[in-house]
Amino acid sequence: MESNTYSSGVIRHFQHPHNYGKINNADGIGIVGNVVCGDEMRLYIKVEDDIIKDVKFETFGCVAAISTSSVVTDLAKGKRIKDALKITNSKILKELGGLPLIKIHCSLLAVDALYEAIYDYLSKNKKKIPEKVQKKHNQLKRA
Numbered sequence: 001m002e003s004n005t006y007s008s009g010v011i012r013h014f015q016h017p018h019n020y021g022k023i024n025n026a027d028g029i030g031i032v033g034n035v036v037c038g039d040e041m042r043l044y045i046k047v048e049d050d051i052i053k054d055v056k057f058e059t060f061g062c063v064a065a066i067s068t069s070s071v072v073t074d075l076a077k078g079k080r081i082k083d084a085l086k087i088t089n090s091k092i093l094k095e096l097g098g099l100p101l102i103k104i105h106c107s108l109l110a111v112d113a114l115y116e117a118i119y120d121y122l123s124k125n126k127k128k129i130p131e132k133v134q135k136k137h138n139q140l141k142r143a
Contacts, residue, residue, distance in 0.1 A: 009097035010067045017057075018071075019056045020056065020057060020070070023054060026045060027045055028122075030045075030117030031116065037065075039061030040060045040061065043072070043114055045117045045118070051078065052077060054077070061106070064100075068096070068107045068110035069110050071110070072087060072110040072113070074095070082130075085130065085132070088111060089110070092110055115133055116140060
């Protein structure tokens with residue numbers, strides 16, 4: 001989407017976000033933010049038998065940040081950890097019908113929040129952390 005307007009998918013997810021809220025005693029929590037725009041995302045996962053059984057988010061941010069948080073939870077819910085790690089910002093953008101170029105970073109934040117929640121879950125449970133998850137975690141820690 002090249003214009004500065006939001007698609008109907010973005011507006012729908014902003015007005016009626018899916019999976020909004022907090023999971024008490026979450027198995028994994030991903031917290032990411034963008035200092036430039038001020039968005040902060042918290043993503044909570046509940047995992048059973050390597051499947052993300054529940055996922056919720058709390059986002060302080062713009063229309064795009066809330067919409068991308070909603071979509072990433074839809075895409076991750078019910079997926080095996082390894083399949084959830086295949087979720088990309090391109091999939092989020094497709095699901096939403098695009099975002100203005102200046103807001104694409106919000107879809108990257110949503111993916112980062114998911115990766116951080118998975119990293120948190122795997123590390124707490126002393127499970128093997130895939131190289132791409134470790135690499136992403138290290139990048140986010142440096143930022």
